[in-house]
Amino acid sequence: MLKFALIGAGRIGKMHSEIITSNPETELKFVYDLNREIAINVASISKAEVVNNPEEAINSNTTDAVLIASATPTHIEFIKMAANAGKPVLCEKPIDLDIIKVNKCREELKGIKSQIQIGFNRRFDLSHSKAQQARLKKEIGELEMIIITSRDPAAPGLDYLKACGGFFRDTTIHDFDLSRFILGEDPIVEVSAFGENLFDANVKTAKDFDTAMFILKSKSGVLIHINNSRRAVYGYDQRVEVFGSKGMVISNNQTPNSTERYTSSSTSSKDPIHFFFIERYQQAYKDQLNSFIETVKTNSRPKVTFEDGRKALIIANAAYESYKNKRTVEIKYD
Ligand SMILES: NC(=O)c1ccc[n+]([C@@H]2O[C@H](COP(=O)([O-])OP(=O)(O)OC[C@H]3O[C@@H](n4cnc5c(N)ncnc54)[C@H](O)[C@@H]3O)[C@@H](O)[C@H]2O)c1
Structure with a gap:
């Protein structure tokens, strides 16, 4: 125990x-x-x-x-x-x-x-990790593009926004890490970032973004697109598309159950998607802990290392530099 x-x-x-x-x-x-x-x-x-x-x-x-x-x-x-x-x-x-x-x-x-494991829980999500496995096993041939959509259901309060370190370091950092997870040994070397405040007053007060888009490039030339929003009225929108020469794998949104209703007025209506991270990634958080237990028991290297956490932060910092200077930024990890 x-x-x-x-x-x-x-x-x-x-x-x-x-x-x-x-x-x-x-x-x-x-x-x-x-x-x-x-x-x-x-x-x-x-x-x-x-x-x-x-x-x-x-x-x-x-x-x-x-x-x-x-x-x-x-x-x-x-x-x-x-x-x-x-x-x-x-x-x-x-x-x-x-x-x-x-x-x-x-x-x-x-x-x-x-042994230090960093809580990038999305790596432990079954459908995201299947997409990563498909890339690893070359089921989709040569990887060419990764497209990540990650939108929260609603913006957090002002106190959180002021303390969180900004949208890119607080939220997009998960997507930077997920991109690195799918890319494996192929490092991200460039980033172009755009951020806007389109709808949330608290976000404006905190001088942060509620809407953001990124284009990144890996060393081998894989292009990655990430889009984030602090407000998706239909729930926690989490989709990953991994596209290659022999096809694509999509890790799609999930609903709490797969029941479809057929009535005289409608057919096939589905439940709304999961509300937020605790519901959507519940299995991933559990498997993250299971992976950590295994690491401790076998005295092995954690699946998500301190270095993974450091590199994701470096990408987030480069994204801020890109936004500020309105140009593509080369990423250096040293
Ligand atoms: N992996 C994920 O999906 C995910 C999701 C949410 C938050 N997080 C991360 O988890 C961390 C906590 O976020 P949260 O949303 O639970 O925030 P929170 O504000 O709800 O909880 C933070 C807690 O830390 C406590 N705290 C502050 N300073 C402390 C100190 N010096 N010693 C002990 N306790 C202290 C606060 O009292 C508070 O109870 C953040 O780093 C956040 O980025 C990760």
């Missing part, structure tokens, strides 16, 4: 606590959140212990692994704390918003043998 300390018990932390508690191989032992009430609420559901500081949770002899789901600017502090205590880490994306801090952390961790 792998015993977890959970750091951060907000929206996604609560979901992780439920997944840890329902997994037969894991147990939630400690919860720490800056907001004690939030920690108490989550801990009581999982019968875990609330602690007064992160050290108590992370350094405890009882703790086998640490799940970091606190606010983004705190991730590096807790990654280092866990790594120094010799505990494997599953940390939510992004590692941080500041690449200088991420690079410094990478240097500091160099001598330390630590």
Whole structure:
């Protein structure tokens, strides 16, 4: 039984606590959140212990692994704390918003043998990973294009928008990572980014975008298109198209069930698509944890590494540079 300390018990932390508690191989032992009430609420559901500081949770002899789901600017502090205590880490994306801090952390961790997995959950989605497998096995011949549509049902509130580090680093970072996952060894080398504020007043106040489009290019010449919106009235729109010389694979939107209705007034009407990430990627979050458990048990390399998190942030930063300077930007990973 792998015993977890959970750091951060907000929206996604609560979901992780439920997944840890329902997994037969894991147990939630400690919860720490800056907001004690939030920690108490989550801990009581999982019968875990609330602690007064992160050290108590992370350094405890009882703790086998640490799940970091606190606010983004705190991730590096807790990654280092866990790594120094010799505990494997599953940390939510992004590692941080500041690449200088991420690079410094990478240097500091160099001598330390630590397993750090970054929470790019979409890699564990069954239909997205089937699309990636089709590319790997050359079922679609030579890969030529990747098209990712990723639109949220509604924009978050102003507080979140002000703190999240901007649309590209907060949201598109998932799509940058998913593109890298599908491309495999073929690195993304160029990006052209466009962002607009078309409809959301809070987004405008936060000086962010609610609508964005990107064209990226890989070293071998694969072209990638990503489009994002903070508002899709029909739900959480998540589609991936992988196109090659021998065909294409589409990972499409999913509905909670596949029931079709046939009545005198309509036929084949489907349920709306999933509302948001917790519903749509529930299986992926569970498989992400299963993959992490396997990594710890076999003492192997995580499926999504610190370096994957670092590279996705570098692409996001290059996208901002592209937007700002109205030109295509070459991406360098060093
Ligand atoms: N992988 C995904 O699909 C996904 C989805 C949502 C959020 N996230 C990421 O998860 C993280 C949390 O996001 P959220 O939506 O749950 O936010 P949230 O605001 O709901 O929760 C964050 C929690 O962290 C706590 N916190 C802040 N500083 C802390 C500190 N120093 N020590 C301990 N706890 C602290 C807050 O009190 C809060 O309860 C962010 O990094 C976000 O980017 C990932």
